[in-house]
Amino acid sequence: MLSWLWHSSGLRWFVVLVSGGFLGKLRWFPSMTLVWPQRCRRRWLSAGNESRSEEETRRREDFDIEVVIGVGSGGADDWRRIVKEKAVVFVDLRPSKFNFSSSLSFLDLSRNSFTSSMILQWLSNVTSNLVELDLSGNQLNGEIPESNKLPSLLESLSMKSNILEGGIPKSFGNACALCSLDMSNNSLSEEFPLIIHHLSGCARFSLQELNLKGNQINGTLPDLSIFSSLKILDLDGNKLNGEIPKDIKFPPQLEELDMQSNSLKGVLTDYHFANMSKLDFLELSENSLLALAFSQNWVPPFQLSYLGLRSCKLGPVFPKWLETQNQFLDIDISNAGIADMVPKWKDTYIHGISSSSSSIAIEKQQLNR
The missing domain is CATH 3.80.10 (Leucine-rich repeat, LRR (right-handed beta-alpha superhelix))
Structure with a gap:
C-alpha cells in the first residue's frame, strides 16, 4: 500500500520504507534514485554504511531528488529522525503492490542478500522506464532463466560479484537499449561463442561495454565485428x-x-x-x-x-x-x-x-x- 504522509506541489525530499516478504529480512542498503517529479534535477543520497567511489559520487552529485531505502524493523519515528522535517513516503514493495512504472529510472540494489535472479522478471513487470539497474554484490545464484526479460528502456545492468552460473540468456540480446552489461566475477561457464550469439539480437547495435571478467567462460573467439558500438570488452581471467x-x-x-x-x-x-x-x-x-x-x-x-x-x-x-x-x-x-x-x-x-x-x-x- 502506498501512503503519503505529507505532500505538496513543492515536494523535493521523501523516504521509502521497504517491507513485505518479497525482500525478506535484509540489512540496510544504499539508496536508489527515483526520477520524480521529472521537472526536478536529481541528487544521490546514501543511507548505507558503505562508502561510494569518487566516480559514483561525481556521477550523482548533481541530483536533487533523494530517495532513501531501508529494510528492517525501523518505524516511522526512525525515518522522521532521519529526514527531520522533510517529506516522508512509505511504500510497500510486495510484488502485488509496488508499481513505479512511470517514474523509476535508476535503481541500486547492490550489496544485499538477494538470491534469485527472478528479481529481473519482477522488476521488468513493475518498472517500465528503468534505465539503470545495479544488482552487484548480492548472492544471486544458479542460471538466469531464459524467461527473464530486461526492461525495454534499460541501458545499464550490473550483476557483477554474484554466484551466477551458466551463460547469458537470449533475452538479454533483445534489450535494444542496453549499452553496458557487467557480469564480472561470477561463475559463468558457457562457451564464449554461444554467449556472443545470445547477445547478437538488437543489443549488438547498442552495446558499448561488455565486462565478463573473472568467470569460467571457455571456447575460442568468435567474430565480434557485428558489435558496431562496442568500446570496452573485458574477458580477463x-x-x-x-x-x-x-x-x-x-x-x-x-x-x-x-x-x-x-x-x-x-x-x-x-x-x-x-x-x-x-x-x-x-x-x-x-x-x-x-x-x-x-x-x-x-x-x-x-x-x-x-x-x-x-x-x-x-x-x-x-x-x-x-x-x-x-x-x-x-x-x-x-x-x-x-x-x-x-x-x-x-x-x-x-x-x-x-x-x-x-x-x-x-x-x-x-x-x-
Missing part, C-alpha cells in the same frame, strides 16, 4: 582456449580489449586489428600459447597508451610496429621471447626503465643495446 580463427575481426569502435590470463592459442595478425583506429588499451598477457605476427612494414591504425603482452609469443625479433606507437604510458612485453637489439625509441633506449612519459617492462629476455 576466464578459461578461453582453442585456436583463434584467422578470419575473425574485433569491433571497429573498440577502445579497450582485455583478454589476459586465459589459454588462447594461435596467431593474431594485422588482419584481426584492421579498422581499429580507436584502440587505446590492449592487454593480452599470460596467454603463453598466443603469438603475434604482423607484416614487416605494418603500421597499426591505432595509437596505444597501454600494451600488455607479458608471456605471449612476440619475439625473437623486436617488433618493428611498436616503434610506430608514440602515446605509450605503460608497456609490458616481459617474458615474450625477444632476443634482439633494442631500438632507440621515444628519445631513450627501452631497457626495463621508466622515463618521464612511459613505464616499460621488458625484463627476463636476452636484450642487447
Whole structure:
C-alpha cells in the first residue's frame, strides 16, 4: 500500500520504507534514485554504511531528488529522525503492490542478500522506464532463466560479484537499449561463442561495454565485428582456449580489449586489428600459447597508451610496429621471447626503465643495446 504522509506541489525530499516478504529480512542498503517529479534535477543520497567511489559520487552529485531505502524493523519515528522535517513516503514493495512504472529510472540494489535472479522478471513487470539497474554484490545464484526479460528502456545492468552460473540468456540480446552489461566475477561457464550469439539480437547495435571478467567462460573467439558500438570488452581471467580463427575481426569502435590470463592459442595478425583506429588499451598477457605476427612494414591504425603482452609469443625479433606507437604510458612485453637489439625509441633506449612519459617492462629476455 502506498501512503503519503505529507505532500505538496513543492515536494523535493521523501523516504521509502521497504517491507513485505518479497525482500525478506535484509540489512540496510544504499539508496536508489527515483526520477520524480521529472521537472526536478536529481541528487544521490546514501543511507548505507558503505562508502561510494569518487566516480559514483561525481556521477550523482548533481541530483536533487533523494530517495532513501531501508529494510528492517525501523518505524516511522526512525525515518522522521532521519529526514527531520522533510517529506516522508512509505511504500510497500510486495510484488502485488509496488508499481513505479512511470517514474523509476535508476535503481541500486547492490550489496544485499538477494538470491534469485527472478528479481529481473519482477522488476521488468513493475518498472517500465528503468534505465539503470545495479544488482552487484548480492548472492544471486544458479542460471538466469531464459524467461527473464530486461526492461525495454534499460541501458545499464550490473550483476557483477554474484554466484551466477551458466551463460547469458537470449533475452538479454533483445534489450535494444542496453549499452553496458557487467557480469564480472561470477561463475559463468558457457562457451564464449554461444554467449556472443545470445547477445547478437538488437543489443549488438547498442552495446558499448561488455565486462565478463573473472568467470569460467571457455571456447575460442568468435567474430565480434557485428558489435558496431562496442568500446570496452573485458574477458580477463576466464578459461578461453582453442585456436583463434584467422578470419575473425574485433569491433571497429573498440577502445579497450582485455583478454589476459586465459589459454588462447594461435596467431593474431594485422588482419584481426584492421579498422581499429580507436584502440587505446590492449592487454593480452599470460596467454603463453598466443603469438603475434604482423607484416614487416605494418603500421597499426591505432595509437596505444597501454600494451600488455607479458608471456605471449612476440619475439625473437623486436617488433618493428611498436616503434610506430608514440602515446605509450605503460608497456609490458616481459617474458615474450625477444632476443634482439633494442631500438632507440621515444628519445631513450627501452631497457626495463621508466622515463618521464612511459613505464616499460621488458625484463627476463636476452636484450642487447
